[in-house]
Amino acid sequence: RKEVEQDPGPFNVPEGATVAFNCTYSNSASQSFFWYRQDCRKEPKLLMSVYSSGNEDGRFTAQLNRASQYISLLIRDSKLSDSATYLCVVPKNTGGFKTIFGAGTRLFVKA
């Protein structure tokens, strides 16, 4: 089993739709998790952190399920500008310096 796994997609959704991605991780000791957004050929940028049960920021909600070892990202009312690749990140050690990135989930939002 990979340390971090994501559904690669692509997810093709119309504007206004709600879409959710999952990310499973293998290290049960992991304490914090992150979602990054990467636009085509650009650098990744932090979208959300998930430290406990979940986090919400506007249209975006990240949730953590420790029992099943996955985190999810929910995007409500999708916009064209949400089209990107979403990367799940799991620190590998307690210091958080060794990180494992998921391969990413591609999202296309269409008009």
Next chain:
Amino acid sequence: EAQVTQNPRYLITVTGKKLTVTCSQNMNHEYMSWYRQDPGLGLRQIYYSMNVEVTDKGDVPEGYKVSRKEKRNFPLILESPSPNQTSLYFCASSWGREAFFGQGTRLTVV
């Protein structure tokens, strides 16, 4: 402006010709890291540094070297590049949890 700067942005080189990709950050971050990104594999960590003169291997360190002589700089060195090192490379720096990435270096080894 807070930023991570990588150079060059694009590089085509030949097998075996030593090269260095520079990375500099102006945020006084202690932690810096190098990643490579390949289709279907996501970002894989090559090396990271927790402070000046402190570096450690990530998941794919073979064929790479790094140094951290100053806090702001973290160059990536390929002593003898091979075609399987053709990739998109990102440098990142962080304090706490959020990582800030450079714009990337697209390297092609022929």
